[in-house]
Amino acid sequence: MSSPLDFLTRGPLGEALRRDRRARFGLAIVALFALMALVGPTLFGDADAPVARPLEPPSAAHWLGTTGQGQDVLAQLVVGARSTLAVGLSVGAAVVAIGALVGVTAGYLGGSADFLLSQLINVLLVLPGLPLAVVVAAYLPSGPATVVAVLTLTGWPWNARVFRAQALALRSRDWVAAAVVSGESHGAIVVRYLLPTMTSLLVTQLIGSTVYAIGAEVGLEFLGIGDVSRVTWGTALYWAANDSALLTGAWWTFVPPGLCIALVAFALVLLSSAFDEATNPGLRTERHWRLALGAHAPPPASPTPVVPHG
Amino acid sequence: MAFLLRRLGFYALSAFVAVTVNFFLPRLMPGDPAVALFSRFQGRLAPEAMVALRESFGLSGGSLVSQYGRYLAHLAQGDLGVSVAYFPAPVGSLLAHALPWTVLLAGSSLAVSFTLGTALGVLVAWRRDSVLDRFLPGFLTFIGAFPYFFVALAAVYLFGYQLRVLPVGNAYGADVAPSWSFAFARDVAAHGLLPLATLVVTSCGGWVLTMRSSLVGVLGSEHVRMALARGIPRWRVMLFYAARTAILPSVTSLGMAIGFVVGGSLLTEVVFSYPGQGYLLVQAVRAQDYALMQGIFLLITLSVLAGNFLVDALTVWLDPRTREADS
Numbered sequence: 001m002s003s004p005l006d007f008l009t010r011g012p013l014g015e016a017l018r019r020d021r022r023a024r025f026g027l028a029i030v031a032l033f034a035l036m037a038l039v040g041p042t043l044f045g046d047a048d049a050p051v052a053r054p055l056e057p058p059s060a061a062h063w064l065g066t067t068g069q070g071q072d073v074l075a076q077l078v079v080g081a082r083s084t085l086a087v088g089l090s091v092g093a094a095v096v097a098i099g100a101l102v103g104v105t106a107g108y109l110g111g112s113a114d115f116l117l118s119q120l121i122n123v124l125l126v127l128p129g130l131p132l133a134v135v136v137a138a139y140l141p142s143g144p145a146t147v148v149a150v151l152t153l154t155g156w157p158w159n160a161r162v163f164r165a166q167a168l169a170l171r172s173r174d175w176v177a178a179a180v181v182s183g184e185s186h187g188a189i190v191v192r193y194l195l196p197t198m199t200s201l202l203v204t205q206l207i208g209s210t211v212y213a214i215g216a217e218v219g220l221e222f223l224g225i226g227d228v229s230r231v232t233w234g235t236a237l238y239w240a241a242n243d244s245a246l247l248t249g250a251w252w253t254f255v256p257p258g259l260c261i262a263l264v265a266f267a268l269v270l271l272s273s274a275f276d277e278a279t280n281p282g283l284r285t286e287r288h289w290r291l292a293l294g295a296h297a298p299p300p301a302s303p304t305p306v307v308p309h310g
Numbered sequence: 311m312a313f314l315l316r317r318l319g320f321y322a323l324s325a326f327v328a329v330t331v332n333f334f335l336p337r338l339m340p341g342d343p344a345v346a347l348f349s350r351f352q353g354r355l356a357p358e359a360m361v362a363l364r365e366s367f368g369l370s371g372g373s374l375v376s377q378y379g380r381y382l383a384h385l386a387q388g389d390l391g392v393s394v395a396y397f398p399a400p401v402g403s404l405l406a407h408a409l410p411w412t413v414l415l416a417g418s419s420l421a422v423s424f425t426l427g428t429a430l431g432v433l434v435a436w437r438r439d440s441v442l443d444r445f446l447p448g449f450l451t452f453i454g455a456f457p458y459f460f461v462a463l464a465a466v467y468l469f470g471y472q473l474r475v476l477p478v479g480n481a482y483g484a485d486v487a488p489s490w491s492f493a494f495a496r497d498v499a500a501h502g503l504l505p506l507a508t509l510v511v512t513s514c515g516g517w518v519l520t521m522r523s524s525l526v527g528v529l530g531s532e533h534v535r536m537a538l539a540r541g542i543p544r545w546r547v548m549l550f551y552a553a554r555t556a557i558l559p560s561v562t563s564l565g566m567a568i569g570f571v572v573g574g575s576l577l578t579e580v581v582f583s584y585p586g587q588g589y590l591l592v593q594a595v596r597a598q599d600y601a602l603m604q605g606i607f608l609l610i611t612l613s614v615l616a617g618n619f620l621v622d623a624l625t626v627w628l629d630p631r632t633r634e635a636d637s
Contacts, residue, residue, distance in 0.1 A: 123324045125566070128614045130573030131607040134591060135332075138603055139339030211455075218457050219577055224595050237460065241581060246467045254467070258460035265455035 013203075016271075016278035023274030029267035033260070037085045040078035047071060047079035047231050055243075055250045065252035067236075068243025076231050077256050083232040085264070087144050087217050092210030094152040096202060099159020099209075104190050104198075106160070107167025108176075118164065121157045129154040130219065137225045147226045151216050158212075159205055166198055200279035207272035211265045218261055233257040313632050317622045321615045328611040332604050333381050337374070390605040395597035401605040404590060409609065411481050412586035415502065416575040419509035420567065426510065427517025428560055432553050434518065435525035447522065450515030458574035462508040462581035469504055477501050479583040505582045509574055516567075517560060525556040558629055565621040568614050576610075 016023040041047075050070035051062070058065040064073035106117035133150040140146040170176060171194075179193050195202075220226055221234025228235050240246070240254035344363040372380075384390075390401035434443040453461075470478035477483065482497045528534060529552055537547045576588030583589060587606050594602035626632045 119320075119323070122320065123327050126321075126324050126569070126615065126618060127328055128569040128572050128610050130569075130576060131591070131610045132331075134595065135335060135603050135607040136339070138595060138598065138600065139335055215457055219459065219573070222457075222459055222577060223580065223592055237457075237463070241463060246463060247471055249467070249471050251467055254460070254463050258456060258463070261460070262452070262456040266452050269451055269455065 013275060013278070016274040019278070020274040022270040023278075026267040026270035026274065029263055030271065033081055033085060033264050033267075036078055037082040040081050044072075044075040044079050047075040048229075051075075055245060055248060055253070057250075058252055064256050065250070067253050068239060068245050068250070073236075073252055073256060076236055077233070077260060080232045080236055080257070081260070083144060083230060084214065084217065084234065084261075087147055087232075088210050088214035090148050091151045091155060091213035091217065092206050094148065095155035095209045095213070096159050096206045098152065098156040099161075099205070100163045100195060100198070100202060101190070102156070103160035103163030103165075104167040104194050105186075107164040108171050108190055108194060109186065110168075110171065114164075117160075121160045121164070124154070124157040125161065127154075129216070133216070133220060134223060134225055137220065142225065142227045144226065144230070147217055147220055150220070151213055155209060155212060155216070159209060162201070162205060163198070166201055167194055170194060170197065200275070204272050204276050204279075207268050207275070211268050211272075214261060214265060233261055313626060314619075314622060317619060321619055324615055325612060328608060329382075329385065332608055333378055335604065336600060337377075385608075390608070391601035393594075393602045394599040395593045395602060396599075401601050404602065405587070405605050405609050408586050408590050409613075411584060412572070412575060412579065412588065412610075413613065415505055415509070415579065415584065415586060416568075416572050418502075419506050419513070419575065420564075420571045422506065423510045423514040423571075424517055424560070424564060424567075427514035428521045428557065430514070431518040431521025431560075432525060432548065435522045435529070435556075436548055438526070443522075447515075447519055450518055454512060454515040456512060457577075458509060458512050459577035459581050461512050462505065462578045465504050465508050466581060476504050478504060481585050501584075505575075505578050505584055509571070509578055513567075513571060513574065516563075520560050520563060521553075521556065524559045525552055528552045528556040531555075558625075561621065561625055561628060564624075565618045568617040568621070572610055572614055 013023075017027065048071060051072050052066045052070050054066060054068050054070045056062060056066040056070075062072050062074065064077065067073055067076065102117060102121070106114045106121070133154050136153065137146050137150045140149065176189065176193060179189050184193070217226075217232075218234035218237065221228070221232060222238050222241070224238060226232075226234065228238055234257075236257040237254055240250075240257075243253070245253040344360060388402045390405070393399050393401050393404055396404055430446070434440075434446055437443055466478045469476045477500055481501050482488065482494065483501070486494050486497045488494060533555075534547060534552050537551045538544070542551075575586070576591055578584070579586045579588030580592050587610060590602060591606050593599070594606065
C-alpha cells in the first residue's frame with residue numbers, strides 16, 4: 001500500500017529522518033512554516049489594514065505589537081510567509097532546473113560546447129550577484145515576478161557548475177556509451193539517462209538554492225526592489241528600517257520576521273546536510289562512525305596487573 | 311605566470327561582459343531612464359525636453375553600434391552620466407567619494423572574517439570531541455542563517471538605541487573633519503566597528519566549517535603522520551604541515567566570497583547609513599536613478615574582478631601545483 005507520505009519513511013530521506021535528530025527537527029520546522037504559508041492568509045485576511053495605533057508593544061490584543069503603520073505584526077508575519085516561501089521555492093526550482101540542464105549538457109558534450117558554456121557560467125559566477133540583480137530589477141515592473149526573474153538569472157550558474165562536475169564524472173561510464181551506440185539523441189541522454197541518476201544531488205541543490213533564494217529575496221526587498229506594498233518578510237524588514245522603528249525601540253517590528261527567515265534557512269540546511277549524509281556515505285562524519293562502532297570499541301587500556309609474589 | 315595571464319584574460323572577458331550588459335540594459339528593458347526623469351520633474355519640463363534627455367542619456371542618435379562606440383569612449387574618460395538623485399552631480403564623482411568606504415568595510419570584514427574563521431576552524435579541528443567542536447559548528451550555522459542586514463538591524467537597536475555606546479550612522483562624526491590625524495582615524499574606527507562586527511559575525515561560520523572539514527581530511531594523510539612519527543611537536547605539525555595544506559580550499563573560495571561579502575556590505579551600509587556604494591544604491595533605487603545604479607554595478611564589478619585576481623595571485627604563491635602546471 002502506498003500513501004502520499006511514503007517518501008517520509010522510505011528511501012534516503014526516510015533513512016535520514018530515522019537516524020538523524022537534526023533531520024527530524026529540520027523537517028518539523030519546515031512543515032510548520034509550510035502550513036503557515038498554506039492556511040495563513042485565509043486565517044488572518046487583510047494584514048495590510050491598520051488595526052491599532054502605530055508601534056504599540058506586544059499586548060494581549062496584538063501578540064507581537066503593531067508596525068509603524070498600525071498593522072498587526074503577527075498577522076503580517078503569518079500572511080507574509082506565503083509570498084516569501086513561494087518566491088524562494090520558485091527561484092530554487094528554477095535555478096536547479098536551468099543549472100542542471102545547462103551543467104549536465106556542458107559536462108556531457110565536452111569539447112567546444114563545454115568550453116563556451118563553462119566560460120558563460122564562470123563569467124556569470126564572478127559578476128557580483130546583488131548589484132546585477134538590482135540593476136536588472138530596476139528596469140522591470142516591481143513585484144514578485146521580477147524578483148523571481150532576477151534571482152534566477154543570478155543564481156543558476158552555481159548549480160550549473162555543480163551539475164557539470166557531476167556529468168563529467170559520469171560521461172565515460174559504459175551505460176552512457178551504450179546509450180550513444182543505441183542511437184539515442186544527446187537531448188535524450190541528458191534528460192533520460194544522466195539526470196535521473198542525480199536525484200539526490202537535485203534534492204540537496206534544490207534545498208540549498210531555496211535557502212540562497214530566500215536570503216537574496218529578502219535582501220532585494222529590504223532595498224526596496226520588489227513591491228513594498230505587498231506583505232512579505234522582506235518588506236516587513238524594509239518598513240521596520242524605514243519607519244525609524246529601530247531608534248524608537250520597536251524591536252517587535254524586525255525581530256519576528258528576521259527570526260522566521262533564519263529558522264526556515266537553518267531548518268533547510270539541517271535537512272539538506274542530513275539528506276546528503278544519508279545518500280552519500282563518503283560524507284558521513286567520523287561522529288557517525290563512532291556512534292556505529294561505539295558498542296564494539298575496545299575498553300580503555302589499563303596497566304598490566306602486577307601479581308605480587310608471596 | 312601562464313596561469314595568472316590566463317586568469318587575467320578571463321577577467322578581461324568578464325569586464326567586457328559587464329560593460330556590454332550595462333550598455334544593453336537600458337536599451338532592451340521596458341523601463342526608460344528618460345521617462346523616469348521626465349516624470350520626476352512632473353510638468354516642469356516641456357515635452358520637447360524629452361528628446362534632449364534621451365539624447366543626453368545616449369539612448370538615441372545613430373545606430374546601436376555608434377551608440378556603443380560613444381558609450382565606450384565616455385566610459386574610458388570616467389564619464390558615467392549625470393545622477394538624478396543628486397542632480398546635477400556627475401555619477402563618477404559620487405562613486406569616487408563612496409568607493410573608499412565600501413572598500414574599507416568589505417575589505418576589512420572579509421580579512422577579519424577569513425582570519426578569525428580559519429583560526430577557529432584550526433582550533434575546533436585540533437580539539438575535536440571538545441565541547442567547542444560539538445556546539446560551535448551548529449551554532450555558527452544558525453547565526454549564518456540570519457540575513458546580514460538583520461544582524462545589523464539588531465546591532466543598531468541594541469547599541470544605538472538601548473546601550474548608546476557606539477555611534478550608528480555615517481562613517482565619521484559631524485564634529486571631526488576628514489584628515490590624516492589620529493582623532494579622525496579613531497572616529498572612523500568607532501563608526502566602522504559595528505558594521506564590521508555584524509558582517510564578521512554572520513560570515514565567519516562558513517570559514518570555520520570549510521577549514522575544519524579540510525583540516526580533518528588532511529590530518530589523516532601520510533605526510534602528517536610521518537611528521538608526527540618524526541617527533542615534531544604536535545602544534546608545529548598542525549600549523550606548518552597540516553593547516554598549510556588544508557587552507558587551500560578556503561583560499562579558493564575566497565574569490566567567490568568577495569562577491570557575497572560586497573553584497574552583504576551593501577545591505578549593511580544601508581542599515582547603518584554608512585556612506586558607501588550600498589547607501590548610494592538605495593538612493594538610486596528610490597529615485598529611479600538609472601545612471602547611478604549602473605555606475606555602481608560597473609564599479610563594484612570591476613572591484614570584485616580585481617579582488618579575484620589578487621586571490622589568484624595568492625593561490626599561486628600558496629599552491630606549488632599551479633606553478634608546476636606552467637612548466
